[in-house]
Amino acid sequence: MKVTLINTADAGGGAPAACMRLLKALELKQVDVNMQVQEKKTDEPRVKNIGDDFLTRLKIRFNFLYERLPFIWFKAKEKSLRFAFSTANIGSDIANQPDIKSADILHLHWTNGGYLSIKNIKELIETGKPIVWTLHDMWAFTGGCHYAGECDHFINECGNCWMLRDAGDKDISFKGWMRKNDMLSAAKNITFITCSHWLADVAKNSSLLKEFRIEAIPNPIDIEIYSPKEVLTARAKWGINPQSKIILFGAANILDRRKGITYLVDALNDLKNNYQETEWVEIVIFGKNKSFDVSSLPFKVHALDIITSQNDLAELYSMADVFVSSAIEDNLPNTIMEALACGTPVVAFNTGGIPDMVEHKENGYLAEFKSATDFAAGIHYVLTTDKKGELAVSARDKVLNTFTNEIVAAQYIAVYQSILTV
Template identity: 70%
Template sequence: MKVTLINTADAGGGAPAACMRLLKALQLQQVDVKLLVTEKKTSEPLVDTIAHSFTTRLKAKFNFFYERLPFIWFRAKDKSVRFAFSIADTGTDISNETDIANADILHLHWTNSGYLSIKNLQQILKTGKPVVWTLHDMWAFTGGCHYAGECENFISQCGNCWMLRDAGDDDLSHAGWLRKNEMLKAANNITFVTCSNWLAGVARTSNLLNGFRILAIPNPIDTSLFYPMNKTAARAKWNISQKAKIILFGAANIMDRRKGISYLVDALSNFKDNYTGTDDIEIVIFGKNKAFDTSLFPFKVYEVGTISSQADLAELYSLADVFVSPAIEDNLPNTVMEAMACATPVVAFNTGGIPDMVEHLQNGYLAEFKSADDFAAGIHYVFGTGNHNALAENARNKVLTTFTNEIVAEQYMAVYQNILNK
């Protein structure tokens, strides 16, 4: 069985991380697997790139800016949605690449930012090869947005998109929906996989994917890389107080609208104002931060910047007492799974795919959606129950019984085999 995974990149964000983990998980199960990306960023030998030369690398850069800049300049309603909507009107035809021709199964992941246009995706479907498409967000069944927020226009045919400055019945989102509808006419043998049960449920309500097979399979995690490390040693290395109670927060970009940092500011202010025993609370933050003023937090803050090393991430999770995820839209965030794998309880809003991981009062706390009061109560619960060790042990066990490389790889292998046996 030869499988080619297809993703825009092999590093830099949630989808590349999840895709690379699946690559490794499948390799461990003796699957003949490759990953085809636009521009290779790692040294992983199983990753191939379509940007083989200076000219093709230049074309890849051009495609990115050609897709992004017109949307940012003329279409986006405001700065917050500049990267929240993908037109996918430019890209590269990869249907004749060696990794495509040699594969028994093509496995699509996240292909935006100038890698594959909707036309290019249709070219892949027209190869006649079986296709699995793992959805890391909602883009495949919307007119262009990656997360729709409270909008439900994707249930019909999109249009009147709240992300566009020229919203209307026949706006850019409606045109995108029509293009995807035409693209999917070529999908004779495709299975859609979502990383969470939440996204599977949403996808089944969409007009575009109605009638297609949709399964929910989580992302895998290597529990030999993400495991509970010595807290004292980790804090010493990162110059974090040994006596403090540490709240950890992190994201690829902490100012991403979906990651909800403003809700965290409100929740922590509520926590300090309404609960006792908060004098020894400190916060550690990782991820890109271009402009957020961390002095808005009512506690001492350590910023450690962007972390690319998985070992460093595991140390950060291990030195923390609780990981907080105030995300208001998310599929199956890697950070939550990574924290739990390191036996760190999680407080998060009850939204998206997070309930697939966090079990309320068992391995963390699921707060009422967008409630700063309940989020603060969740932090107090983790610190104040006197049962922190049980929460930590349950968090690790949840990962070991649900999200390991072997468990997830076996689920995907069953999907592949089912497709090939049709």
């Protein structure tokens, strides 16, 4: 059985990280697996890109700009939505790439950013090969948005999209929905995998996917890399006071609309103003930050920018007393799973796929959705509870029992075997 994973890149975000982790998990189970990407950023030998010559690199850049700039200039309703919608109207034909042609199963992941157009995905479907498509967001069954917010137009057909400045019955979201409807009409053997039960439920209610097989399988994680590290050693390395209570927050882009940093700011102010025992609290933040003023936070802040080393991330999670995720829309955030794997309790909103990982007052705290007050209460609970040791053990156990390479790879292999017999 030869499987080819397909993702826009092999590093640089949640979906690339999840896809690479799956590659490693399948490799450990002796699956013949490779990954086909638009842009290769690692030295992993099983990852192949569409080419590295000047003309190919030029085409990749053109495709990205051709898809993004018209939307940014003429369609996006506001600045925060510039990357919230993908038209997928341009891409690269990869049907004749060696690892595509030789594969028994094509396994799609996140293919936006100018990699695969809807037409290109249809070309892969028309090869007749069995296809597994792991959904890292809602894009596959919407007219173009990655997360729909409160909109439910995808239940019938898209149009009048709230993200567009020229929304209407026949806007680009409607046209995108129609193109995907045409694309999926050619699908004879395709299975959709969602990383969370929340996304599975949403997908099953969508007009585009409701007739297809949909399974929920989480992303895997390397429990050797992401494991509890020695706290004092880590704090000494990163220059953190060993006596402080550390709140850790991180994201690929901390100003991403979905990450809800405004709720975190409000919650931290609530914590400072309404709770005692906060004089030793400090904040550690990692991730891309173009304009957020960390000095606006009410506690001492250590801003670490982007962290690329997994070992460094594991140290940061391990030295923290609590990891916080103020996301208001998310599937199965890698950061939460990573924190739990390192034995660090998590405070997050009760939304999306987060309840698949965080169990209220067992390994963290699930705050009432968009309630900064309850979020602050959750942080205070984790920082002051006399059950800290139990929370840490439960956090690690949740990962060991649900998200290991062994467990997740076995679930995917069972799906592969089932569709090869169709």
